[in-house]
Amino acid sequence: MVDIVDRSEWGARAPTSTTETDWSARTEFVVHYSAGPPDQSPKDIQRHHMDSNGWSDIGYNFLVDTEGTAYEGRGWLVVGAHATGHNTSGIGVCFIGGDSDTTSAAKNTIRALYHEANRKAGRTLTARGHRDVGSTSCPGDSLHQWVADGLPEQ
Numbered sequence: 001m002v003d004i005v006d007r008s009e010w011g012a013r014a015p016t017s018t019t020e021t022d023w024s025a026r027t028e029f030v031v032h033y034s035a036g037p038p039d040q041s042p043k044d045i046q047r048h049h050m051d052s053n054g055w056s057d058i059g060y061n062f063l064v065d066t067e068g069t070a071y072e073g074r075g076w077l078v079v080g081a082h083a084t085g086h087n088t089s090g091i092g093v094c095f096i097g098g099d100s101d102t103t104s105a106a107k108n109t110i111r112a113l114y115h116e117a118n119r120k121a122g123r124t125l126t127a128r129g130h131r132d133v134g135s136t137s138c139p140g141d142s143l144h145q146w147v148a149d150g151l152p153e154q
C-alpha cells in the first residue's frame with residue numbers, strides 16, 4: 001500500500017465535473033513531470049489547471065514530490081487531463097519538479113503507485129513516459145530513462 005495524501009488533506013477544490021472510467025479501461029501508467037519549481041504545491045498546480053487552463057480539476061491522477069510524498073489528484077478511476085488520447089486508458093502520475101530535481105524517494109513512490117495500480121487492475125499496465133504517447137519533452141530525460149528501464153527500485 002502507498003500512503004497517499006488525499007484531496008481533503010491538501011485542501012483541493014472540488015472539481016467542476018468528473019468522468020469516471022473503470023479498471024477494464026485502464027491499460028497504461030503515464031509518467032509526467034511538472035517542469036516547474038519542485039516546491040510547487042498540488043494546490044498551485046490545481047489553481048493553474050482550473051483557472052488558467054479552464055480544466056474541471058487538476059489534470060493528473062496522482063502527484064509525487066521530491067520527498068516522495070504522494071498526493072491524490074483525480075484518483076484511480078476519474079478520467080484525467082494529462083495526455084491527449086490516453087486519459088481514459090492511462091493513469092497519469094506527475095513528478096513535481098524538473099529534470100534535475102528527481103530523487104530516489106520520488107522514483108520509489110512512483111514505482112509504488114505503479115505496483116498499486118497493477119494490483120488494483122489485476123494485471124500489468126504498460127508504463128510509459130508522456131513523450132512516448134505525445135509530442136513533448138515530458139517527463140524529462142531522467143524519469144523517461146527510468147521508466148524505460150522498468151521503474152527499478154532506487
Ligand SMILES: [Zn+2]
Pocket residue numbers: 031032033082130136138139
Ligand atoms: Zn506530461
